[in-house]
Amino acid sequence: MNRLLLLATGGTIAGCADDSATLNDYTAGVLGGESLLTAVPQLQDLAAITVEQVANVDSADLLFEHWCALVGRIRDVFLADPGLAGVVITHGTNTMEETAWLLxxxxxxxRPVVLVGAMRPSTALSADGPLNLLQAVQVALSSEARGRGVLVVMDGQIHGARAVTKVATQGVGAFSSPGQGPLGWVDDAGVHLQMTSPIGAVPFSDLALPQQWPHVVIVYGCVEPDARMLTLLLEAGCQGLVFTGTGAGQLSAGERRALEAWPGPWPLMLRANRCGAGPVRKNPDDELLGLLPAGCLNPQKARVLLLLASIAAMDHAQLATLIGRSELLS
Structure with a gap:
């Protein structure tokens, strides 16, 4: 029988409320991974699944140490067990896309690494977690999913880590891949993945993660933003800045003046956008201000990229080269 590793981290899929009609007032991360498996007896017919509890938290409370634990465990088990079919990670939906992109x-x-969660707690009428988990296991066991990179399975849809994002606060169909759409879907007839280009080289495959992570901040664009905040962040020595710019990643005149007036070296900085879809292209003024375009990455995923680039001690030119050549970021 195929073997899988399930890494449980908590979230709504493991959440509980006082009664079955409650969808919003619940506690995330109550049930352990073994309980999630028990709720779906059909999984016993699909694979021998080993469960490890990495955390049991609301994903808004996920920490860098949890990321280190996930990365370390997946790297170790793939190296030590060539017969393992894949890894499934149960995860809260609020930051699932960031963890998927990091991995x-x-x-x-x-071999597939598949993240899965739920929009309704386990105690709810018509809870979506059990079916989502069953379908995530189906995808992780599928030969079609090999070489497709890290995947997210929610509401019968299969999404790639680069494009997927949470787009709604309620409803089981809360995940989308703007500008791309899902890679495929999964149902009782099997796993259906579209023919797409294979994932390119993994840029930080050998990167060792530290205990102390760099300070990387997201700055949100709006009408008359307070540029003093930007100056304070630079003075505090932040190692990366992501601008959630208006339109196609535009900074305000005040933010530009603050960067121009800064007397010290600039940290690594990316321009993303707040629109929710569409790319941020290179601007002729970027070099004058130490900026790089984030392409199609949303701000939270641009931050993940800057975190890893900072850990790898990349400079501006090296990050620009990575962004320019990487199929992952297009």
Whole structure:
């Protein structure tokens, strides 16, 4: 029988409320991974699944140490167990896309790594977690999923780590891949993945993660932003800045003046956008201000990239080269 590793981290899929009609007032991360498996007896017919509890938290409370634990465990088990079919991670939906993207940049193995969560707690009428988990296991066991990078399975859809994002606060169909759409879908007839180009090289596959992570901040664009905040962040020695710019990643005149007036070296900085879809292209003024375009990465994923680039001690030119050549970021 195929073997899988399930890494449980908590989230709504493991959440509980006082009664079955409650969808919003619940506690995330109550049930352990073994309980999630028990709720879906059909999984016993699909694979022998080993469960490890990495954390049991609301994903808004996920920490860098949890990321280190996930990366380390996946790297170790893939190296030690060539017969393992893949890894499934149960995860809260609020930051699932960030964890998926982090793993995409760090895990270099063709075997599937599939993240799954739920929009309704386990105690709810018509809870979506059990079916989502069953379908995530189906995808992790599928030969079609090999070499597709890290995947997210929610509401019968299969999404790639680079494009997927949470787009709604409620409803089981809360995940989308703007500008791309899902890679495929999964149902009782099986796993259906579209023919797409294979994932390119994993840029940080050999990167060792530290205990102390760099300070990387997201700055949100709006009408008359307070540029003093930007100056304070630079003075505090932040090692990376992501601008959630208006339109196609535009900074305000005040933010530009603050960067121009800064007397010290600039940290690594990316321009993303707040629109929710569409790329940020290179601007002729970027070099004058130490900026790089984030392409199609949303701000939270641009931050993940800057975190890893900072850990790898990349400079501006090296990050520009990575962005320019990497199929992952297009």
């Amino acid at each position: 995409q940049l760090l895990i270099d193995d063709p």
